[in-house]
Amino acid sequence: MIKISQAAADEIQRLKSKQKQKNLLFSLAVKPGGCCGWFYDMAFKDEQTFTDGDRVFICNNIQIVISTETLEHIRDLTIEYSEDLMGGGFRFYNSQANSVCSCGNSFSVSSEQ
Template identity: 30%
Template sequence: MTVSGETTQETTQQGVILTDAAAEKARGLLEQEGRDDLALRVAVQPGGCSGLIYQLFFDEREMDGDQVQEFDGLSVRVDRMSAPYLTGATIDFVDSIEKQGFTIDNPNASGSCACGDSFN
């Protein structure tokens, strides 16, 4: 989220942090789809062996209470139920021999399962 063109510590703490690599990958995926009306939605849902799982998907809906942030032209939305679980979480994109995909480093997670797909 930007205020007068500069990111502030206060706004960063209130929402998610999207790295340049993650923003670039998401914008690339949107370009492949040929859609400019979608936002990246980040949500937390019940599930997984630790109780909660992350959901990242493109969404055209804007729901009441959404926390909306802009990252170099990419809109990121977090619903009001997921926002407390994601405050200060960093979303990155990793492309290495061992792993490829989006990762979430969440300071609010007290633990995760062995497979790393869910948290509590």
């Protein structure tokens, strides 16, 4: 199950409110690339762009759409948001990752999964 902290949910809602189109859903995917092999891709998308293989979860009043391919890489993912002297940002805590780059946005998983 995906977890979104209250601070991350608040920031997602804030970002969503700035979108011109109002009926967008929060999408989370992982894509090949980054320092370690996979990176997180977050976006707001129109529900018409989703496929039958996508699943919708609700966490802290956020509807999050995740493809079945992505789910295998992010089971038990926790998304947090924090601000510090260097600025704000989302933080990802992925129990599936066996290594994470220093920025925290790229990860690798065991080839056995």
